[in-house]
Amino acid sequence: MRVIAIDGPAGSGKSTVARALAKHLGLKYLDTGAMYRAVAFAVLRAGGDPDDAESTTATARLVDLDIGLERVMVDGVDATVEIRGPEVSRAVSAVAANPEVRKELVSRQREWAVRQGGGVLEGRDIGTVVFPDAELKVYLTADPEERARRRAKEVTDLDYEQVAADIARRDALDTTRAADPLVEAADATVVDTTGLGIDEVVATITALLDEGASS
Numbered sequence: 380m381r382v383i384a385i386d387g388p389a390g391s392g393k394s395t396v397a398r399a400l401a402k403h404l405g406l407k408y409l410d411t412g413a414m415y416r417a418v419a420f421a422v423l424r425a426g427g428d429p430d431d432a433e434s435t436t437a438t439a440r441l442v443d444l445d446i447g448l449e450r451v452m453v454d455g456v457d458a459t460v461e462i463r464g465p466e467v468s469r470a471v472s473a474v475a476a477n478p479e480v481r482k483e484l485v486s487r488q489r490e491w492a493v494r495q496g497g498g499v500l501e502g503r504d505i506g507t508v509v510f511p512d513a514e515l516k517v518y519l520t521a522d523p524e525e526r527a528r529r530r531a532k533e534v535t536d537l538d539y540e541q542v543a544a545d546i547a548r549r550d551a552l553d554t555t556r557a558a559d560p561l562v563e564a565a566d567a568t569v570v571d572t573t574g575l576g577i578d579e580v581v582a583t584i585t586a587l588l589d590e591g592a593s594s
Contacts, residue, residue, distance in 0.1 A: 381406065381497035382512075383588075384505035387519035388553065388561060389546050390526025392572040396519065396580045397501035398448070403581055404588075407495040411502035411509070413446050414484050416462035417453045419470040424456075429473040436479040444487070463533065472549060475503075478558040485509050485559075503553055506564035515588055516567035519580070523547070525573050 383406070385397045394410055401408035419429055421442045427434050445452035451459045461467060474480055481504075488509050492498055500509065506516030521529075527543035553561040563569060568587055572580050 380492065381514055382492055382510045383499045383584075384510050384513035384516045384564075384567075385499065385501040385519060385584075386503055386505050386507070386516070386561070386564070386567065387501075388503075388526065388550050390528075390530040391519040391521050392529070392577070392580060393501040393519055395577055396572070396584070397499045399577050399581045400584055401499040403585065404499070407498035408448065409488065409491055409498055409500045410446060411484070411488055411500055411505065413451050413462060414444060414487070415475045415480070416467050416471050417444050417446065417451055417458060418442060418480060418484070419467045419474040420458045420462050421453050422474065423466060423470060424453075429470040432477050432479070435474055435477055436483070439474075439477075439480040439483045468545060472552040476552065476556040476558060481508075481558050503561040504559040506567050507562060508559045511564070515584070515591060516564045517584055517587070518563045518567040518569045520569060520571050521573040 383400065383404070385393050385400070387393050394412075397410070398408050418435070418439045422429050422435050422438050425438065427438065429435055443454050449459070450457055451462055485504075485508060488500060492500065492510070502509070506513055506518070523543065523546065527539055527546055530546060531539045531542040570580060570583055
């Protein structure tokens, strides 16, 4: 089973790069961050409180998720747009900090990879927790200004200053949470995507794979 793990903070280019890399390698792609957002969406849709650990865990265990390339379905509802909106963005950190939610979704992520025969998975704990034995671990980063610019382009109803503040808040929560915090895996290769195009980053990662295959 061939697994490529791509981790990094918001706006570092994980999703775009992972999609392109998966296509280049002929592998399936999974956005694990979308899974946490989908659970947050399900909690909010049911009128729940993301900070209520017990009910949020129950939702995570029961929710039907279909995380596709173009669509995200949550209990049969198309939530592709909503999971990227401001309400879910504010709620997702509490969901992602829940250890039992993480346990449930990590299990689903591993099951997905087994079903697909491997894949390119991106998130915040792929190389450290989900697949510590991945063929290649890459940690993408970029300077905060560029990350905020990228995310502001993705979400049309948010301005740059708001996005920059949200990213800083999310970084602080992700890196300090007790359960599976965002950290670089000891054997990950750090790639700074500041000023780089998608093709350049994919070429860099492909070269790392080629190096590993020849060593």
